[in-house]
Amino acid sequence: MGKNLDMLPTLKDSYVLNSGQIEEYQKNGHVCLRGLASSEEVSIYGKAIREVVKELNYQNRPIHERTTYGKAFIQIGNVWEKSEIVQRFVMARRFAKAAAELMGVDGVRIYHDQALFKEPSGGHTPWHQDQIYWPFDTDKTITMWMPIVPITEEMGSMTFASGSQKSGYVSKIEISDESHRTLEQYIEGKGFEKVTYGAMDAGDATFHAGWTMHNAPGNPTDRMREVMTIIYYADDSIAAEPDSNARKNDLAQWLPGVKPGEVAASHLNPQVYSRK
Numbered sequence: 001m002g003k004n005l006d007m008l009p010t011l012k013d014s015y016v017l018n019s020g021q022i023e024e025y026q027k028n029g030h031v032c033l034r035g036l037a038s039s040e041e042v043s044i045y046g047k048a049i050r051e052v053v054k055e056l057n058y059q060n061r062p063i064h065e066r067t068t069y070g071k072a073f074i075q076i077g078n079v080w081e082k083s084e085i086v087q088r089f090v091m092a093r094r095f096a097k098a099a100a101e102l103m104g105v106d107g108v109r110i111y112h113d114q115a116l117f118k119e120p121s122g123g124h125t126p127w128h129q130d131q132i133y134w135p136f137d138t139d140k141t142i143t144m145w146m147p148i149v150p151i152t153e154e155m156g157s158m159t160f161a162s163g164s165q166k167s168g169y170v171s172k173i174e175i176s177d178e179s180h181r182t183l184e185q186y187i188e189g190k191g192f193e194k195v196t197y198g199a200m201d202a203g204d205a206t207f208h209a210g211w212t213m214h215n216a217p218g219n220p221t222d223r224m225r226e227v228m229t230i231i232y233y234a235d236d237s238i239a240a241e242p243d244s245n246a247r248k249n250d251l252a253q254w255l256p257g258v259k260p261g262e263v264a265a266s267h268l269n270p271q272v273y274s275r276k
Contacts (some may be wrong), residue, residue, distance in 0.1 A: 005084060009041045011092035017101050025102040029165030029212035030195070032157075033098060036146065037203035040201040046148035046202065048085035049228055052076065053115045074117040078268070079228070080110075085206075090230055095205075096273035099142050102207055109265060109272035111141070111231040112254045118155075118225040125158075126180030126216045127187070130231070131210030132172055135247040135255070136264060139168070140234035141210030146203065149226045153198040156217035158206060158226075161192040165209040173242050183213050235271050239264040 004238045015036050025031040037045075056076050081092035090113045100108045118125075151157060161183075166256055170186060173179040187194070192213070197206060208214055210233075241260040242248035251258065254264065256266050265271075 003176075008044060008085065008088055009038075011037070011041065011089065011094045013094060013151070015094055015098050017098060022102055022104075024205060025209075026104070026197070027158070028162040030162070030206060030208040030214070031102065031161040032197040032204065034198075034201070034204045034205045036095065036098065036205040039202055042146075042148050042202040044225065045085065045089040046228075046238050047080055048083050049089070049115055049148060050202065050216075050226065052079050052082045052086060053117055053226075056082070056272075067100070074119065076115040078112050079115050080113055081268075089228070091270065091272050093273055094234060095144055095230060097275075099144060099207065099230075100273050100275070103140050103142055103209075103232075103234065105140050105234040106276055107235040107271055108232040109235045109237075109269045109271050111233050111269065113231070114229045116227045116229055118216075118219045118227070120219060120222045120224065122219040122225070125216035126175050126177060127183035127213055127215040128175040128179045129170065129183070129211050129213055130208075132169070132174065132244070133246045133250050134210060134231075134233075135240045135242045135260070136233060136249040137238045137240040138212075138234055139165070139209065139211060140237065142207055142232050143210070144205050144207050144230045144232070145227060146205040147200050147225070147230070149202050151200050151225055155219050155221050155223070157197045157200050158208075158214045158216045159194050159196040160185045160208055161213040162195050164192050164213040165211040168211055168223070170213075172246075172248070174246055180215065187213060232272070233264065235265070235274065237264045239260065
């Protein structure tokens with residue numbers, strides 16, 4: 001396996017961000033970086049991600065029999081633990097450096113990854129804020145969302161409410177029909193601009209802040225919308241006292257052994273970039 005791993009693309013080189021992209025992220029809470037990975041790189045790593053998702057897919061009921069959340073996607077967390085090939089992708093310095101520079105921090109750790117595969121005829125992803133689940137004392141959190149297959153405008157990339165990250169913790173409602181209604185009303189009331197990046201090539205990526213409100217349309221096509229996500233946070237972040245069951249569960253699952261008030265760093269949260 002070691003020899004085979006050595007033959008994989010390293011993903012160590014930098015993606016050069018310009019000041020406009022960083023300013024856009026800081027202002028709006030989201031940005032799209034086209035060509036963050038090449039089609040060749042994504043083809044190689046995408047195959048390994050796909051294999052793990054196929055092996056671990058827990059959805060065995062027809063889409064119409066599932067909840068709104070269940071209709072939204074097949075969701076597999078910490079794919080990197082299941083495959084040395086995927087581990088190299090998730091720990092990629094190129095992606096981590098971009099995340100750190102967008103947030104304006106010196107280094108980042110991995111919180112966890114998620115493969116999100118929206119099936120043909122899959123449902124929409126309701127409006128939500130990711131960080132209602134995350135037990136951190138910081139807003140220096142960011143998610144990379146990268147399709148590993150080309151997606152058309154019809155299949156849909158995510159829609160972001162620009163500037164909504166500045167509102168911080170708006171509601172503890174977990175992703176659901178209720179979160180969709182509540183946050184949609186909030187977005188309309190505040191007049192946040194809704195932005196989508198439309199069609200994306202495999203290897204393009206959006207980045208959004210933990211508090212940025214976002215949703216995604218359903219998948220009306222006959223093709224699987226295959227996306228890999230990686231969540232990063234500033235490497236000196238402190239674990240917060242969980243104020244909900246969602247955060248309590250996340251603390252136990254993704255920060256095992258870490259107690260509130262301690263630096264958020266377990267064996268599942270390696271530092272993947274530092275400029276020092």
